[in-house]
Amino acid sequence: MVNVAAVNVLSGIGPATWSAPQAMAFEIAQEGVRQAIGFYAHLIGTEQSAAEPDAAAIAGWRAEQEAWAARGRELTPLDVRAIKRIRKEADDLLIIDDEDDDDENEDDEDEASDDEDDDVADDDDADDGETLGRP
Numbered sequence: 001m002v003n004v005a006a007v008n009v010l011s012g013i014g015p016a017t018w019s020a021p022q023a024m025a026f027e028i029a030q031e032g033v034r035q036a037i038g039f040y041a042h043l044i045g046t047e048q049s050a051a052e053p054d055a056a057a058i059a060g061w062r063a064e065q066e067a068w069a070a071r072g073r074e075l076t077p078l079d080v081r082a083i084k085r086i087r088k089e090a091d092d093l094l095i096i097d098d099e100d101d102d103d104e105n106e107d108d109e110d111e112a113s114d115d116e117d118d119d120v121a122d123d124d125d126a127d128d129g130e131t132l133g134r135p
Contacts, residue, residue, distance in 0.1 A: 018077040025087070026077040032090030033072035039094060040065040 016023070040061040047053050047061075075082055 016077075022077050022080070025080075025083050026075065029075060029083040029086040029090070030072055032087050032094075033068050033075070036068045036090050036093055037065050037072075040068070 018026075043061050044058050044065075047058050071082075071086060075086065077083075
């Protein structure tokens with residue numbers, strides 16, 4: 001029988017030196033990193049499935065993925081500047097510009113909104129005298 005001594009690896013860490021808001025900002029930045037990596041994965045996958053994939057584009061997107069992954073690994077909850085920069089750059093990268101689609105979808109959204117309003121009214125009528133859904 002081997003005698004194995006238990007080692008408490010957490011004893012030397014001590015209390016966290018960052019606040020809850022800093023921890024939350026850090027987690028949001030990490031999520032931005034993960035989404036940026038996923039964004040490039042989508043581009044890579046789409047290009048790889050093309051009839052004639054652009055190897056240079058794929059290599060560039062892989063390099064971007066690796067750069068984002070490195071930024072995520074290097075980030076700490078106390079590096080407020082890097083957190084803000086990553087959050088902004090991830091937001092800029094991931095923003096979807098669908099202004100052209102807004103005009104086309106506006107009528108569809110209005111119709112859907114009207115249908116939802118009808119459903120709410122139907123639900124209120126089905127309350128059978130209870131106060132649910134009524135002021």
